[in-house]
Amino acid sequence: MTRQVVLIGAGHAHMEALRQSKRFANAGLTLTLIDPGAFWYSGAATGVLSGALDPAAARLNPADMAGPFLHVRQRVASVNSVTRTVRLEDGLELSYDVLSLNTGSHIAHTPLLEAGAIPAKPVSALAALRATVETAGGRLRLAVAGAGATGLEIALSLASLQRRLGAHPQMVLAGPDLLPGWPDKARDLARDAMARCGVEYVPRRVQDLSMGLIHFGERRVAPVDILVAATGLSANLPDGFDASGDGLPVNEDLSWTGDGSVFAVGDCARMVDHPRPRLGVFGVRAAPILIQNLINAAGGRTTRRRYTPQSRWLSILDVGDGTGLARYGDLAFQGKPALTLKRWLDGRFLQRFREEH
Numbered sequence: 001m002t003r004q005v006v007l008i009g010a011g012h013a014h015m016e017a018l019r020q021s022k023r024f025a026n027a028g029l030t031l032t033l034i035d036p037g038a039f040w041y042s043g044a045a046t047g048v049l050s051g052a053l054d055p056a057a058a059r060l061n062p063a064d065m066a067g068p069f070l071h072v073r074q075r076v077a078s079v080n081s082v083t084r085t086v087r088l089e090d091g092l093e094l095s096y097d098v099l100s101l102n103t104g105s106h107i108a109h110t111p112l113l114e115a116g117a118i119p120a121k122p123v124s125a126l127a128a129l130r131a132t133v134e135t136a137g138g139r140l141r142l143a144v145a146g147a148g149a150t151g152l153e154i155a156l157s158l159a160s161l162q163r164r165l166g167a168h169p170q171m172v173l174a175g176p177d178l179l180p181g182w183p184d185k186a187r188d189l190a191r192d193a194m195a196r197c198g199v200e201y202v203p204r205r206v207q208d209l210s211m212g213l214i215h216f217g218e219r220r221v222a223p224v225d226i227l228v229a230a231t232g233l234s235a236n237l238p239d240g241f242d243a244s245g246d247g248l249p250v251n252e253d254l255s256w257t258g259d260g261s262v263f264a265v266g267d268c269a270r271m272v273d274h275p276r277p278r279l280g281v282f283g284v285r286a287a288p289i290l291i292q293n294l295i296n297a298a299g300g301r302t303t304r305r306r307y308t309p310q311s312r313w314l315s316i317l318d319v320g321d322g323t324g325l326a327r328y329g330d331l332a333f334q335g336k337p338a339l340t341l342k343r344w345l346d347g348r349f350l351q352r353f354r355e356e357h
């Protein structure tokens, strides 16, 4: 029987593994992806939300990709690393020799979600949100809780969507820290962009959502029709792993610290020697190392490549007015070239997979 490499989750690195599935077949391995849906590219998410991009531009269906791999369209409920089996949500069990998780993350539990806020992830939820705003002709009072890069970009994109629909932007972005971890210049540029684009910034935590009001404490409230929660992420992990929302701890070779036949990458993993923020770019960069290590591990070879994530990386936010806000280390810049570069980088990434069809 051929050795089984099972991939859970169609995340960034696993999409690359599927693209290179012939390498697994050439090594005599059977490659199986288990994922319930499509791959949504987060880099294009806010372009979809603002109406600048078609939802199809951000979505790839793994089943459309050519190559020798199997695709099980289901969610994995649990993993048993002792018996080396995964249990699907319908109860079916599959065996593996080597397992890899690229299952992403979700908005960590907050009472705002129970009160009806829309989570900023999964990215597919943002495509549905755009449809809701379009149906209302943009005439909705919108708010985003959480003023990190994700919350800011969503707020600017929704304001852009309202303008695109001919409505006056009614958008509040709330959070005590604007762009935490970003340079001061980026924060100044973000404040200018919000003022220009009709986003009101409230530097307070949203404490509650009830009766159509968001509550900031000290009796301060604002009326709202839709609240988006961008309040922090937690790892998606099937049952069977004793790990926190920080993610499955992995070594430099991306293997789980608890079992060398299990690998994890992207938002669901925590690189114990090189902690990094949750960004798709790290999954993309880790992919070649992951692929080689999965092939080596499944083939019984002990050699492993090591992944050292870069300490500085380029982030570009889509401001929704035809410009991008770029940050690289301590440098920040805003302008049309930044958005042009973002669209080019995103398009190049997605095109790689479309060419394989």
Ligand SMILES: Cc1cc2nc3c(=O)[nH]c(=O)nc-3n(C[C@H](O)[C@H](O)[C@H](O)COP(=O)(O)OP(=O)(O)OC[C@H]3O[C@@H](n4cnc5c(N)ncnc54)[C@H](O)[C@@H]3O)c2cc1C
Pocket: 008, 009, 010, 011, 012, 013, 034, 035, 036, 037, 038, 039, 040, 042, 043, 044, 045, 046, 074, 075, 076, 077, 102, 103, 104, 105, 120, 121, 123, 150, 153, 154, 236, 237, 238, 265, 266, 267, 268, 278, 279, 280, 281, 282, 283, 316
């Ligand atoms: C609005 C927004 C904009 C962003 N913009 C950027 C950006 O411009 N650049 C950037 O680098 N990062 C960006 N990010 C961050 C980015 O979303 C994440 O870092 C990235 O999506 C993580 O990718 P991943 O490969 O870990 O997993 P994902 O791409 O999230 O994929 C996870 C997959 O696993 C599947 N899955 C989950 N659980 C299971 C299970 N139990 N069984 C089977 N399958 C499962 C899911 O269905 C999904 O297909 C953005 C995030 C948001 C919310």
